[in-house]
Amino acid sequence: MSTETHQEAESASTAAALHAAALARHGSSKMLASYLGDIEQLVRERLWAEAVPLALALPHVCAALADPTLCSSRAQFLDWCECWVRPPTDDTSLTVPAPEALYRLAHERGVAPELEPADEQRVPVQALRQLRLRRLSRAAPPPRRVSLTALREAAEDPAREACVALLHAVRRWYSDWAALQPTVQGNLARLAVLR
Numbered sequence: 001m002s003t004e005t006h007q008e009a010e011s012a013s014t015a016a017a018l019h020a021a022a023l024a025r026h027g028s029s030k031m032l033a034s035y036l037g038d039i040e041q042l043v044r045e046r047l048w049a050e051a052v053p054l055a056l057a058l059p060h061v062c063a064a065l066a067d068p069t070l071c072s073s074r075a076q077f078l079d080w081c082e083c084w085v086r087p088p089t090d091d092t093s094l095t096v097p098a099p100e101a102l103y104r105l106a107h108e109r110g111v112a113p114e115l116e117p118a119d120e121q122r123v124p125v126q127a128l129r130q131l132r133l134r135r136l137s138r139a140a141p142p143p144r145r146v147s148l149t150a151l152r153e154a155a156e157d158p159a160r161e162a163c164v165a166l167l168h169a170v171r172r173w174y175s176d177w178a179a180l181q182p183t184v185q186g187n188l189a190r191l192a193v194l195r
Contacts, residue, residue, distance in 0.1 A: 029188050035131050055163035056106040057127035058170050064124050065187045073121040084169040096165040132191050
């Protein structure tokens with residue numbers, strides 16, 4: 001094995017260890033992990049018609065989880081996307097849709113229609129119900145990230161590209177910020193105990 005290959009392997013294992021340590025330190029949400037795992041499974045199976053609406057609801061879900069009243073709005077959707085949706089650091093060749101384009105896609109796909117009119121702040125009931133139902137339906141699939149084949153296939157369509165970008169954004173949002181936020185953790189706990 002060459003020195004360069006050995007260094008790359010060490011670097012990859014160090015990065016994986018740091019990520020695992022961060023999750024252990026901050027904790028994780030089984031409900032959110034199950035929801036994201038379901039979307040990733042749909043992407044791996046190339047069931048884009050089912051994966052895309054679930055993914056496009058993610059900014060509303062995250063905005064609502066960060067709000068004490070579990071509300072979201074167009075402005076919160078756009079702010080969340082502006083802050084968290086960006087290409088993965090390991091592959092800068094991928095592009096991500098702009099926040100306005102993501103909102104337009106979500107609106108076209110009928111995601112969170114109860115949030116209309118767009119300037120009002122409301123609870124995204126359907127999106128949060130999907131989050132809860134996914135948790136109740138079965139255990140989270142094994143944590144496997146979306147494959148490179150799926151990433152390349154996603155680049156063929158803006159909605160697919162948005163799906164993959166949002167999956168990466170939510171994982172980054174949770175590990176970098178939401179895992180330590182009492183409001184997010186309290187809202188996840190509230191959703192978990194609702195019957």
